[in-house]
Amino acid sequence: MTRQHFLALVKSFMAEYDMDLQNAVLLLGGPAALMRLQRFRRALATPKPKYDRLHRELNWLCDLLSLEHVGDFDSEEAGHFAMIDPDDDVVWTICVLTDITQVLLDELCEISDATGDDQIDEVAA
Numbered sequence: 001m002t003r004q005h006f007l008a009l010v011k012s013f014m015a016e017y018d019m020d021l022q023n024a025v026l027l028l029g030g031p032a033a034l035m036r037l038q039r040f041r042r043a044l045a046t047p048k049p050k051y052d053r054l055h056r057e058l059n060w061l062c063d064l065l066s067l068e069h070v071g072d073f074d075s076e077e078a079g080h081f082a083m084i085d086p087d088d089d090v091v092w093t094i095c096v097l098t099d100i101t102q103v104l105l106d107e108l109c110e111i112s113d114a115t116g117d118d119q120i121d122e123v124a125a
Contacts, residue, residue: 006111011044024094029064030076058105065098
């Protein structure tokens with residue numbers, strides 16, 4: 001997979017699941033997390049998004065959606081997570097978003113491994 005194809009996949013994911021992502025991020029991380037998602041979306045719209053930022057933001061999104069920090073009771077995520085009803089349909093949506101985000105992150109790591117570049121500045125040349 002080329003970097004350009006990968007970038008197109010990420011943009012497609014963000015567009016297709018836009019409202020679900022915003023809702024999930026707000027539920028799990030609050031307004032600050034939603035603002036971070038918005039900055040990530042704007043960064044994807046630039047002509048040549050930075051690879052390291054793409055990796056960092058996808059990793060953050062995957063961690064948030066997979067409840068990586070809810071075990072820390074002092075974290076903001078733990079407080080937001082406690083407010084979600086386990087029977088709510090949003091739980092299933094969060095699981096789907098988590099799976100997709102993890103696949104994207106895995107693909108990004110494979111691209112990095114295949115090129116041997118850990119510090120690539122641009123996703124698409």
